[in-house]
Amino acid sequence: MSSPKYLTGDKAAINEFIDKFDTFLFDCDGVLWSGDHVFDGVIDTIQMLHEKGKRTVFVTNNSTKSRQDYLKKLTALNIPATVEDVFGSAYSSAIYISRVLKQASQPKPKVFVIGEAGIETELASENVDFLGGTDPALRRDITPEDFKALADGTGLDPDVGLVLCGLDFHINYLKLSTAFAYLRTGATFMATNTDSTLPMNHSFFPGAGSVSSIPLANMVGGGKMPVACGKPSQAMMDAVEGKFQLDRARTCMVGDRLETDIKFGIDGRLGGTLAVLTGVMKKHDFEKEDAVTRPAFYVDKVSDLGVATD
């Protein structure tokens, strides 16, 4: 693996870098913002890319929000975008379940969800029947009656054939027990994404993988991992390519996490990958001898690209 090229402060190299691509796939958390704090210069940089005729697509593993929700956040933060520019792991999962698995025509068409409204909205947009998710009936302690009903199956919906788990800010023992009970009936095991942490407010919190899919994988055992539809899944890359008619050679992935964003771009054989150091990744992560993945380029922060307009 060749050494990543550091672009910060090198105007000629940055201009050459930008000219290599027509489309930039941007990760969100840790690249554009931390929580509701948009990093300095991000808005100007996105606008600069648009003025140069470049397309920007926001590809996020955060399944708590739908495309519309993300558009509201982008708009509130003054980042120029349309709903068509957003591609999240909730949407990626919903189209995989509806169009690849054709879940509606399966003997057990319903989906049990661990996650937030973003997943529910995207499943509904694909006419996939679901339960769980933000249902307030699940936001409580497990009872002896629950143990009995989950153990003998009377507490399960016989039409559930798939479990989809993502980031759930209301995770609890009852939800995990219910999901595990469905998996024990043979339900298909899927995850929107398996990120270990969520970058938020310039710190890190439990991510989707840590709160739902990895604990369930541990319960199921045998090394069985869920089909994940977020980065670095190439099911997501294929869907992004199809929707945006990408020329992969002229597309660059911009991200803050080696094992999701950069791996997504490399495995997808994109023309390039750009790492930014405002989120999860630190320079050492890809400079160390045993780094499994290395970006082609890196900058300290996204706004370092802004010198291209000077």
Ligand SMILES: O=C(O)[C@H](O)[C@H](O)COP(=O)(O)O
């Ligand atoms: O735990 C998660 O779901 C992820 O940390 C989070 O949502 C990542 O979002 P992204 O960086 O892909 O925008």
